[in-house]
Structures are given as C-alpha cells and as structure tokens.
Amino acid sequence: MIKTTNKGFDKVHDSQQIFRNLVEAFSRPGKTVNILPYCNSINPPQGFSAIMTGLAFTLVDREVTFSVLHDHADGVEQYIHWQTFCNQTAPKDADYIFVDQYMDENAIDKLMDEVKIGTLTHPHQSATLFLKINEFDQKESEQVTLSGPGINGEKSCNIGLCEKWITTRNELTAEYPLGIDLCLVNENGDLLALPRTTKIQGG
Amino acid sequence: MPVQNNFEMSEYNFAFLDEGSKREIRRTILKGIAIPGYQVPFASRELPIARGWGTGGLQLTLSLLGRQDCLKVIDQGHDDSVNAVSIRKLAKTSSGIETTTDTVEASVIQTRHRIPEEKLRDDQILVLQVPEPEPMRRVEARETQTERLHAEKEYSSIWVRLYEDIVRWGEITIGADYPCMVHHRYIFNPSPIPRYDVEKLHQADGLYLFGAGREKKIYAVPPYTDVEPLQFEDYLFEVEEFNEESCRLCGSTSTFLDEIYDSSTGDKYYQCSDTGYCSKQQTERKVKANVRT
Numbered sequence: 001m002i003k004t005t006n007k008g009f010d011k012v013h014d015s016q017q018i019f020r021n022l023v024e025a026f027s028r029p030g031k032t033v034n035i036l037p038y039c040n041s042i043n044p045p046q047g048f049s050a051i052m053t054g055l056a057f058t059l060v061d062r063e064v065t066f067s068v069l070h071d072h073a074d075g076v077e078q079y080i081h082w083q084t085f086c087n088q089t090a091p092k093d094a095d096y097i098f099v100d101q102y103m104d105e106n107a108i109d110k111l112m113d114e115v116k117i118g119t120l121t122h123p124h125q126s127a128t129l130f131l132k133i134n135e136f137d138q139k140e141s142e143q144v145t146l147s148g149p150g151i152n153g154e155k156s157c158n159i160g161l162c163e164k165w166i167t168t169r170n171e172l173t174a175e176y177p178l179g180i181d182l183c184l185v186n187e188n189g190d191l192l193a194l195p196r197t198t199k200i201q202g203g
Numbered sequence: 204m205p206v207q208n209n210f211e212m213s214e215y216n217f218a219f220l221d222e223g224s225k226r227e228i229r230r231t232i233l234k235g236i237a238i239p240g241y242q243v244p245f246a247s248r249e250l251p252i253a254r255g256w257g258t259g260g261l262q263l264t265l266s267l268l269g270r271q272d273c274l275k276v277i278d279q280g281h282d283d284s285v286n287a288v289s290i291r292k293l294a295k296t297s298s299g300i301e302t303t304t305d306t307v308e309a310s311v312i313q314t315r316h317r318i319p320e321e322k323l324r325d326d327q328i329l330v331l332q333v334p335e336p337e338p339m340r341r342v343e344a345r346e347t348q349t350e351r352l353h354a355e356k357e358y359s360s361i362w363v364r365l366y367e368d369i370v371r372w373g374e375i376t377i378g379a380d381y382p383c384m385v386h387h388r389y390i391f392n393p394s395p396i397p398r399y400d401v402e403k404l405h406q407a408d409g410l411y412l413f414g415a416g417r418e419k420k421i422y423a424v425p426p427y428t429d430v431e432p433l434q435f436e437d438y439l440f441e442v443e444e445f446n447e448e449s450c451r452l453c454g455s456t457s458t459f460l461d462e463i464y465d466s467s468t469g470d471k472y473y474q475c476s477d478t479g480y481c482s483k484q485q486t487e488r489k490v491k492a493n494v495r496t
Contacts, residue, residue, distance in 0.1 A: 012217045016269040019229045023267075023328075026236045027410045027425040061226055120354035124234040124243045149239050149386055149428040152406075177388060181237045195237035197386065197425075 014038040015058040022058070025183070025193035030146045030155045032136065036189025045079050046072035049132050051185050052098045053080070059128075060086035060096055067094035069111070070101050091115060091127075100132040105164045112168035115180055123177035126196075130183045136160040136192060148198040159184060159192060159200075166200055212296050218265040219297040224248045228266040228421070232412060235423035240389030241353070242336050242420040250416075252289065257315055258416025260332035261290055264313045267328060267412075268294065273301040275309035280317040280459070280476035287315070304479045316379065318400040320458050320480040323409030325426065333394040333415035336422065338382040358390050361433065369438055381440070384431045385424055393430075398442045399459045404430040448473040453484035 009015075021033040039054030048070055060066045062085045068076045069091070077088040091097055092114035103111070118126035137158045144166070146155045161184065173179030179196030194200065216222065224246070231245040250258050268274065274294055278287040282304040290313060295302050303309050306321040313330040323329055339349045342360040352358070361382055368376045379395035383404070393401055394413060404411060404424050411424040424430060434440040449456045451472050458480065460473040475481035 011222055013270065015222070015226075020267065020269060022229075022233060023236065023410070026233050027423075028325075059226065059230055061223055063227060064230070121350045123238055123241060124231075128233070150236075150425040152427045177238050177241060181233070197237065197239065 009039075009042050009054065009057055011057065014041075014054070018054055018058040021191065022055075022183075022193070025191050026150075026181070026195055028150045029148065029194055029198040030151060030157050030159075030192065032190050032192050034189045035185075035191055039189060044076065046070065046075045048072070048076040048079075049100045049185070049187060051187065051189050051191075052100055052130055052132060055130055055183075055185070056080050056086075056096070056098060057084060060084050062086060064095040065089040065093060066096040066098065067091045069097065069099045069103070094127055096128050096130070098130045108164045108168055112172060115172070117172055117178045117180055120178065123179075126178070126180055128181045128183065130185060131161075131165070133160045133184050133186055135186060136184070136190065142202060145201045146194075146198050147201075150195075151198070159194070160186075169194070170200060215297055217298055218268045219250075219293065220248065220262065220265045224262075225266040228262055231421045232263065232266070232423065235412070235421050236410070236425050238389075239425055239428050240385035240391040240422055242391070242415075242422045244419055245421050247416050247419040251293065254417040255334065257286060257290055257313075257332040259414025259418075259421070260313045260315070260330045260416075261293070261414075262416060263330045263412050263414040263421065264290075264294060264311060265297075267311055267330070268298050268300060270298075270300060272310045273303050273308055275303050275306060275312045275479070276314070277312070277317060277319065277477075277479070278315045280319075280461075281478050283478065305483070306477075306479055316395045316397075317459070317476060318396055318403045320475075320477045323403070323407055323411075325408040327409045329409060329411050331394040331396070331411065331413045333392065333413045333418070333420070335380070336392055336413065336415040336418050336420040338390050338392045353389060356388065361390060365433060365435070365438075369435070375434075375438060375440075378443075382433050384429075384433065386428055390433070391422060393424075397459060398432070398440070401430070401432050401440075402442065406430075445473065450475045450481060450484075453481045453488060455481070455484055 017038045018035050021035050025033050039050045042050045042053045044050055044053040065087050070076050081088055091111055115127040143156050143158055169182055173196040181196055182194040184192045227246055231243045235243045276287045276291040278284040291302050306319040311328050315332045337349050339360055343349050365375050379397055380392050381398050381401050382390050383393055384390050406427050408426055410426055413422045432440040445460050452474050458475045461476045463472040
C-alpha cells in the first residue's frame with residue numbers, strides 16, 4: 001500500500017537541488033557534494049540506488065536516452081521509463097548511463113569501448129556516466145592528482161576508482177573536446193564529478 | 204474594450220518555465236561546463252519577453268533558481284533599467300524568491316554587458332545575456348561552416364580580422380565583446396562586456412554561464428579556467444582607461460565609468476556604471492563624512 005504521508009520525490013524542488021549540486025560538482029571537479037536529502041523519498045525497485053534514481057529523475061526525459069547496468073536492469077529500466085517517459089537503449093547509444101553493479105576488467109573494457117564520445121563538430125553528443133562506488137576513501141584506491149578547469153592548480157584526493165576505470169576513462173578523453181563526463185556517487189549521497197577536461201594522474 | 208483577466212502567477216510553475224524545459228536547459232548547462240567555451244545548442248523556449256531582450260540569460264536564471272536563492276539583475280551595470288526591472292519582477296513573482304541590488308548578497312546574478320565591480324565569490328553564479336555567441340559570424344555567415352571551423356580549431360579568419368584592424372586603424376578596434384580563447388581550445392564571445400571586464404573571466408573563483416536565446420546557444424566558463432583575450436606579440440590587448448577621471452557621485456577612481464554628456468551645457472560627466480557598487484560607496488562616504496563632522 002502507498003503511504004500517504006510520504007510525499008515522494010518533489011519534481012520541482014528536489015530536482016532543482018540535485019541539479020545545483022551537479023553544477024557545483026561539475027564546475028569544481030574533485031569536490032564532493034551531497035544529494036542524499038533530496039533522494040530520501042525515492043523507493044526504486046530491485047535494490048537499485050535511490051541516489052542514481054534521483055539523478056535520473058533530474059536529468060532524463062523523452063528527449064534523451066538512458067541505460068542501466070544493474071543485476072536486475074530490466075525492472076529498473078522499466079521503472080525509470082514509467083516515471084520519466086525516457087527511452088531505454090543499449091549503452092552504445094545512451095546519453096546517460098547509470099552503473100550500479102560490480103564490473104570486472106573485461107566488462108569495463110567492453111562498456112568503455114562503445115560509449116558515445118561525441119564528434120568534433122558536436123562534442124556534446126557524448127555519454128554522461130554515473131558510477132556507483134562503495135567509498136571514495138578506499139584503502140586499496142590510491143590518491144590521484146586532479147588538474148584542469150575548475151581546479152585551482154592541482155588537487156589531490158581519493159576517488160575510489162580502480163585503475164581500469166581511470167585508464168579507460170583517460171583514453172576516451174585524450175582527444176579533447178571528445179570524451180565522456182564521469183560522475184561518481186556512493187550510497188550516502190556523496191557525489192563527485194570528473195568532466196572530460198579534468199586530468200587524472202596517478203592511481 | 205475586451206476585459207482582460209487578471210494574471211494569476213499561481214497557475215504557473217515555480218520559476219515560470221515548465222519542468223521539461225528546465226531539464227533540457229539544465230542538461231545543456233552541464234555539457235557547457237564540461238566543454239568550456241563550446242556553444243551547446245538548446246531549444247530556447249518562448250518567454251513573455253521577446254528574443255533578443257535577454258531570453259537566453261533569463262532561461263538560465265529560471266532553470267538555476269531555487270527557493271533558497273537571492274537574485275540580482277543588472278543591465279549595463281544598472282539595477283534599475285527597464286529590462287533589469289522586468290526580468291527581476293518576473294523571476295520574483297513566479298518563484299517568490301528574494302531579490303537584491305547588493306552584489307555581495309546575491310547567489311545568482313543575471314547581467315547584460317557588465318561584470319559587477321565586486322569580485323565574484325565561489326558560491327555565486329553570474330549569468331550573462333548574449334546577443335551573438337559566434338565570434339566568427341562577421342566573417343562567416345553559415346552556421347554549418349562555423350561549426351566546422353570550431354571543430355578544426357581553424358581560427359585564422361579571426362586573426363586576419365584583427366590584423367586588418369591594425370593595418371587600417373593602427374590598433375584593434377573591437378571594444379566590447381572582445382574574442383577570447385578559453386582553455387586553449389575554443390575562441391568565444393564573452394558577450395558585449397567592456398574589455399575592462401574581460402580579465403575577470405580568467406582564473407575566476409565563480410562560475411560564468413552565457414545564454415543566447417535568439418541564437419539558441421548556451422556556453423560556460425567554469426572557475427579557475429584560462430581565458431586569454433586574443434592579442435599579437437606587438438599589439439597587446441588593452442583595457443579601457445579613464446585618464447584619472449572619477450565618479451561624480453561616489454568619487455571612485457578604480458571603477459568602470461560611464462561618460463554622460465549634457466547637451467544643453469556641453470559638459471561631460473563620469474559616473475560608475477555599476478550602480479549597486481556606487482550607492483554603497485556613497486553611503487560609506489557619507490558615514491565617513493559624518494564621523495569627521
């Protein structure tokens with residue numbers, strides 16, 4: 001039964017807050033923002049991340065396409081489609097890709113080989129990847145050094161990504177302005193963006 | 204005369220635009236931030252003001268605004284010009300948010316043709332209205348061609364234009380809207396801000412967003428990004444000088460001044476173009492004068 005006290009996701013104000021946090025994260029790569037308070041009310045099926053769902057509600061609709069990589073992707077994709085009218089597609093055609101599952105090196109290679117990186121005349125027709133990670137500050141992940149627009153000089157931080165993600169991402173963004181924009185989130189609602197302009201060294 | 208119904212703002216969505224329009228503009232803004240200086244196309248919705256009157260900036264502002272925001276709108280530095288007042292009123296009535304004339308208090312500032320005197324903080328966003336986003340439009344009329352030139356980073360036509368200026372006039376004659384290179388990749392128009400303001404874009408603390416409603420383009424200069432005005436080794440970029448003139452109202456000598464001409468007496472006056480800053484300076488000066496007496 002639907003609880004009437006739960007007002008659910010506020011499409012006007014919650015999505016505005018999530019968007020402004022995305023603006024902050026994209027314009028200051030490496031800075032962590034938190035969007036948990038605006039995603040709390042969402043109850044996605046199949047154990048899919050509420051944070052990811054909040055991001056989908058903020059960004060996708062009929063005019064774009066999305067793809068979900070999750071152990072029960074079908075149910076999640078149908079849910080997001082019903083809520084936003086956004087059409088699901090294969091990762092190679094998707095404008096927004098939501099990854100909420102463990103991927104081994106082969107799977108990462110396969111995904112990163114086919115995602116859209118835009119064209120030289122239309123570099124904006126590229127994929128934005130949302131990646132769920134366990135923790136930014138993992139012991140096994142080494143510190144990386146970030147530089148580029150939005151960063152005052154250099155910034156050292158933990159981004160909690162394994163080396164495979166970083167190397168494949170660096171390959172895709174080598175020929176600027178082509179590339180993908182990466183956004184990392186954890187279940188606590190912390191979010192960190194790595195747009196294509198950010199140089200990642202080390203890790 | 205037909206009876207005109209009262210305009211009921213409550214029938215409209217928060218911040219006027221519908222959520223679908225906002226979402227499309229928001230996606231475009233994020234792409235723009237990820238590719239500094241690249242003109243991202245967007246749909247540009249209809250608004251109650253005509254295209255060419257700040258609709259690009261207004262759409263950015265309305266998509267950014269939330270209940271916690273405080274908005275300032277200026278037109279050539281003035282808080283009280285007709286265009287600025289209309290835009291501020293629309294944003295206020297449709298969202299109920301606070302507005303201000305004080306640059307320091309604002310979280311979002313929409314502006315036409317000026318960057319405020321007070322330095323943009325890292326928690327502030329400046330939205331600029333853009334009449335012509337394409338720096339090569341004067342030399343290449345076709346959009347398909349300018350797209351290709353940007354893709355190939357083929358900017359010789361702009362350099363030739365600057366060179367021809369020097370040959371003909373002995374200096375680069377572009378006053379406002381001085382073309383700049385951002386992040387060593389794209390040449391962009393910073394909107395018709397004076398050359399005096401161009402340097403504020405380079406390695407700034409805050410975010411600059413540019414909206415061209417009529418031309419349907421959005422682009423951005425993120426914080427801490429290199430913005431270099433085009434110049435030759437022997438003909439350097441120069442900002443406007445005021446020959447030590449001072450503002451007749453606040454006495455400031457370190458601001459961008461407007462020249463005002465009195466046609467009946469033939470006198471020239473100078474006063475600050477940033478009215479918010481000027482009135483603050485006047486208040487401070489009065490306080491100091493009172494303390495002295």
